[in-house]
Amino acid sequence: MLSRSAKHLYWLARYIERTENIARMIDVNLELILDFPDDHSLNWKPLIDTLDINDLFENKYKKYNENNVLNFLFEDSRNLSSLNNCLEMSKYNIETIKDDLPKSANIKLNELYDHVVGKKISKIHKRKKLHHLTQIVSMTQGFFGAINNNLSRGYEFEFIRLGRFIERTDMISRIIDCLCISKSEKQTHDFSTMEWLSMLTTLSAQDAFRKVSKGEADREEVISFLLKNDSFPRSVYRALLIIEECLKNLPKSKKLLLMNSKIIKKCERSRLDNYDDLKLHLFLENLEKDLSKVDLKIQSIYF
Numbered sequence: 566m567l568s569r570s571a572k573h574l575y576w577l578a579r580y581i582e583r584t585e586n587i588a589r590m591i592d593v594n595l596e597l598i599l600d601f602p603d604d605h606s607l608n609w610k611p612l613i614d615t616l617d618i619n620d621l622f623e624n625k626y627k628k629y630n631e632n633n634v635l636n637f638l639f640e641d642s643r644n645l646s647s648l649n650n651c652l653e654m655s656k657y658n659i660e661t662i663k664d665d666l667p668k669s670a671n672i673k674l675n676e677l678y679d680h681v682v683g684k685k686i687s688k689i690h691k692r693k694k695l696h697h698l699t700q701i702v703s704m705t706q707g708f709f710g711a712i713n714n715n716l717s718r719g720y721e722f723e724f725i726r727l728g729r730f731i732e733r734t735d736m737i738s739r740i741i742d743c744l745c746i747s748k749s750e751k752q753t754h755d756f757s758t759m760e761w762l763s764m765l766t767t768l769s770a771q772d773a774f775r776k777v778s779k780g781e782a783d784r785e786e787v788i789s790f791l792l793k794n795d796s797f798p799r800s801v802y803r804a805l806l807i808i809e810e811c812l813k814n815l816p817k818s819k820k821l822l823l824m825n826s827k828i829i830k831k832c833e834r835s836r837l838d839n840y841d842d843l844k845l846h847l848f849l850e851n852l853e854k855d856l857s858k859v860d861l862k863i864q865s866i867y868f
Contacts, residue, residue: 568867568868569661569868570661570662570665570721571720571724571867571868572864572867572868573658573659573661573662574658574662574665574721574724574725574728575724575725575727575728575863575867575868576654576658576728577655577658577659577662577725577728578709578724578725578726578727578728578729578732579728579729579731579732580651580652580654580655580658581651581655581674581677581705581708581709581729582705582728582729582732582733582736583646583651583732583736584648584651584652584655584677584681584701584705585701585702585705585706586732586733586736586740587612587616587638587646587648587651588648588698588701588702588705589698589702589767589768589769590612590615590740590767591612591635591638591698592695592698592699592702592767593763593766593767594609594611594612594763595691595694595695595698596695596766597759597763598631599691599695608629609629609630609631609633609634609635610629610634611743611744612634612638613629613634613637614743615739615740615742615743616646616739617739618644618646621643621644622634622637622644624643625637625641625643632687635686635687635694636686636687639681639686640685640686648681648701649681649682652677652678652681652682653682655674655678656674656678659671659674662721665721666712666716666721667711667712667715667716669711669715670708670711670712670715670716672711673704673707673708673710673711674708676704676707677701677704677705677707677708680697680700680701680704681701709729712725720814720815723811723814723815724811724815724867726807726811727808727811727812727815727863730804730807730808730811731808731856731859731860731863733799733804734801734804734805734808734852734856735853735856735857737768737791737799737800737801737804738801738849738852738853738856739849739853740764740767740768741764741788741791741792741849742845742846742849742850742853744760744763744764744767758781758782758783761782761783761784761787762782764787764791765782765787765791768791768799769799770790770791770797770799773790773794773796773797774786774787774790777790777794778790785838785839786838788837788838788840788845789837789838792832792837793832793833793837801832801852802829802832802833805825805828805829805832806829808825808859809822809825809826809829812825815867817866817867818866820862820866821859821862821863821866824855824858824859824862825859827855828852828855828856828859831848831851831852831855835848
């Protein structure tokens with residue numbers, strides 16, 4: 566398999582997974598603000614914090630209000646993680662490999678691209694924005710559904726899956742870090758419950774969480790579930806196990822398997838439910854650094 570093709574497959578999956586996760590974060594924040602319109606503790610800055618692009622944002626905007634943040638996350642050409650840029654890069658990456666992928670996957674990506682790119686988010690009514698975002702999430706899942714249902718298992722499939730779950734693991738850790746650690750000090754509603762529910766909602770984890778939790782969503786149970794559950798596909802631990810499966814099916818993966826195994830063991834050994842905010846932040850920060858090293862090693866070996 567050509568290294569160029571492997572690179573395009575890997576980054577195609579990463580950009581589409583990133584599109585889904587950013588749409589999920591915006592959707593949940595918008596819903597919370599609609600549910601608590603008079604609560605000024607709810608704001609848009611945590612979305613920028615999660616992606617760690619505050620300097621880039623502040624170069625153009627003075628306030629972290631809804632219009633500025635949505636414009637930045639949807640349309641800003643300088644923001645490489647804007648939905649427009651993610652989908653432009655997805656189209657670029659699929660162009661040279663579309664003959665290797667199911668035709669249905671290319672159709673799904675075109676539908677997603679047409680739904681997002683070229684449309685001004687500021688022109689969409691607030692109540693219709695939720696439906697617009699839900700459709701984005703549904704369309705990204707439609708793309709991966711076309712891959713899962715129609716692409717033969719082989720190196721192409723594994724590079725797509727690898728890119729998807731590297732991106733997912735990174736984004737989950739960032740979402741947890743932001744929502745757990747970067748709390749607003751001006752809380753006027755029951756944020757001890759709402760914060761954890763919003764986190765579960767962002768990751769579509771409410772139903773799966775209720776099956777293993779006996780009481781209300783509290784900090785320790787939610788963190789443990791999202792970081793260490795071995796069956797929910799949006800937990801960090803489960804995503805790392807899927808990355809391990811991908812690597813086992815790829816050549817020249819011995820060093821990568823060792824690196825990933827060390828991350829898995831860190832998760833297994835860590836008593837995350839006992840960590841205070843600072844210790845949890847440091848754990849997640851180190852996780853993101855470890856994932857970045859895995860990503861760089863993937864690129865040096867295969868691309």
